[in-house]
Amino acid sequence: MTKKVALVTGGTRGIGLASAEALAREGWDLAVCGVRGQEAVQPALQKLRDAGAAVLYVRADIGEDDAPERLVSAVRERFGRLDTLVNNAGVAPRERKDILEATRESFDRLIRVNLRGPYFLTQAVARYLLELKGADPSFRGCIVFITSISAAVASVNRGEYCISKAGLSMASLLWSTRLAGDGIAVYEVRPGIIKTDMTAGVTAKYDALIEQGLTLQRRWGTPQDVGKAVAMLARGDLAYSTAQVITVDGGLTVRRL
Secondary structure (H helix, E strand, O other), X not given: OOOOEEEEEOOOOHHHHHHHHHHHHOOOEEEEEXXXXXXXXXXXXXXXXXXXXXXXXXXXXXXXXXXHXXXXXXXXXXXXXXXXXXEOOOOOOOOOOOOOOOOHHHHHHHHHHHHHHXXXXXXXXXXXXXXXXXXXXXXXXXXXXXXXXXXXXXXXXXXXXXXXXXXXXXXXXXXXXXXXXXXXXXXXXXXXXXXXXXXXXXHHHHHHHHHOOOOOOOOOEOHHHHXXXXXXXXXXXXXXXXXXXEEEOOOOOOOOO
8 A cells, every 4th residue: 555645844944843753653653844854854864764764854935935836746757646644843032021022023034934834835745635636536635734822822922923823723723624525624722731842942931831730630741741642533433523722731721710
């Protein structure tokens, strides 16, 4: 049998790498992209190969206009198929600033990378998936958007991040609505406080908040927690649940009295 193929953006570190590893262990081949050079990402790529995957790395910034077509073309040329897209790549503000002090430059950067990029990459991937569906009516594709609890929880010191993730959440709903009739499921995975490079600068802050009960489960989330959710969706375990939000936050967003 031809192995299934997943494209994971930002797939060489953090949540993206954990998601790619989870898929590799389940027999998937992988295309991953990132902004670092080949030498810098070799340890991550080797991890994926050791887990059994054939791996294609494409250096690409998903916020750039030519990235969607380059990524789809590279996947088509290497594997001749694509089954799942994991929209994971994203950035945080370089500086956390109150919304009274936030800059247009930071806002534009986050919208470009976190929202505009995944939106148009999904467009390019969806066209390819529909092409594959036309050739094989039994084909079932899957698209996963990695957002954040910041899509629904306000943080006034990084408003541009919250807005970008809220927009991505709506993008998930739009694409799920458009593609459901063609057998392509679309999901949103919404992580909470996850221990990654992105949260390294606020470790002490969240250590204290978690200890004080911010989350029901009093620990940080791990990239592997999110990766397991992605693998579950890619497998088709929730085949009758397109458009759903899978929250991986240790109970942080549970309303309590």
